[in-house]
Amino acid sequence: MPPTPFKLAPSILACDFTRLGQEIEAAASAEYLHIDVMDGLFVPNISFGFPVLEAARRVRDGAGSTQVLDVHLMIDRPERYLEAFVKAGADSLTVHVEATAHLHRCVQTVRELGRRAGVVLNPGTPLEAVRPVLDSVDLVLVMSVNPGFGGQKFLPQTYERVRTVRRWLSEIGSEAELQVDGGVTADNAARLVQAGASVLVAGSSVYGADGAAAGLERLRQAVGQAEGQRAAQERPSGQENR
Numbered sequence: 001m002p003p004t005p006f007k008l009a010p011s012i013l014a015c016d017f018t019r020l021g022q023e024i025e026a027a028a029s030a031e032y033l034h035i036d037v038m039d040g041l042f043v044p045n046i047s048f049g050f051p052v053l054e055a056a057r058r059v060r061d062g063a064g065s066t067q068v069l070d071v072h073l074m075i076d077r078p079e080r081y082l083e084a085f086v087k088a089g090a091d092s093l094t095v096h097v098e099a100t101a102h103l104h105r106c107v108q109t110v111r112e113l114g115r116r117a118g119v120v121l122n123p124g125t126p127l128e129a130v131r132p133v134l135d136s137v138d139l140v141l142v143m144s145v146n147p148g149f150g151g152q153k154f155l156p157q158t159y160e161r162v163r164t165v166r167r168w169l170s171e172i173g174s175e176a177e178l179q180v181d182g183g184v185t186a187d188n189a190a191r192l193v194q195a196g197a198s199v200l201v202a203g204s205s206v207y208g209a210d211g212a213a214a215g216l217e218r219l220r221q222a223v224g225q226a227e228g229q230r231a232a233q234e235r236p237s238g239q240e241n242r
């Protein structure tokens with residue numbers, strides 16, 4: 001079997017904001033740039049909003065990059081701000097199923113605005129909550145920590161939740177990305193990809209002491225090694241050297 005493809009989404013929540021431009025440039029090899037917006041209501045923390053997204057957009061465009069600006073909205077009633085986030089530069093907007101009574105309308109609006117629409121579930125939310133919109137989204141995000149803070153411990157029940165959502169997406173023939181966010185490290189990345197995740201969000205494990213480029217490489221290596229071992233185990237005996 002060929003290696004399972006996956007993408008990385010470094011979260012700037014964990015970066016050094018005194019050097020925002022350089023921190024974004026250091027993560028340029030990643031397919032996505034994850035931008036965590038928190039309002040102090042839906043989650044018990046306030047992060048940043050439009051000016052930081054606009055700055056990220058300028059850095060990305062200045063580098064001539066096509067990296068996806070992936071905005072994770074941890075805000076109450078996100079329908080109030082979808083257009084404003086698109087104007088500020090979002091390529092992809094992900095709304096929490098717990099934050100709105102109008103999930104389908106949110107997804108519809110984001111698509112009408114010409115951007116990728118995502119939905120996200122907290123660890124305590126039954127997966128069934130996303131099923132009604134599954135055929136209308138470009139991304140499903142399964143939270144692997146309770147949202148609001150970076151640097152938390154990964155919740156292991158996430159593996160089974162990812163497997164279930166992957167199965168549902170396959171059943172309807174959807175090509176939506178399946179993202180995991182929270183506590184993702186080189187120790188759990190491969191198992192998440194094997195469970196069906198196609199995009200790994202990582203903050204603390206990317207923006208570590210040795211910089212984002214090294215952090216991203218560590219995650220790629222971890223998944224690559226595990227995939228290599230899996231391929232070796234699956235090869236019929238006697239074919240080891242072919």
Ligand SMILES: O=C(CO)[C@H](O)[C@H](O)COP(=O)(O)O
Binds near residue numbers: 181205
């Ligand atoms: O949405 C988030 C928190 O609510 C962040 O994206 C997430 O926590 C990433 O940080 P880390 O990898 O350090 O857990």
Ligand SMILES: [Co+2]
Binds near residue numbers: 011036072181
């Ligand atoms: Co996030």
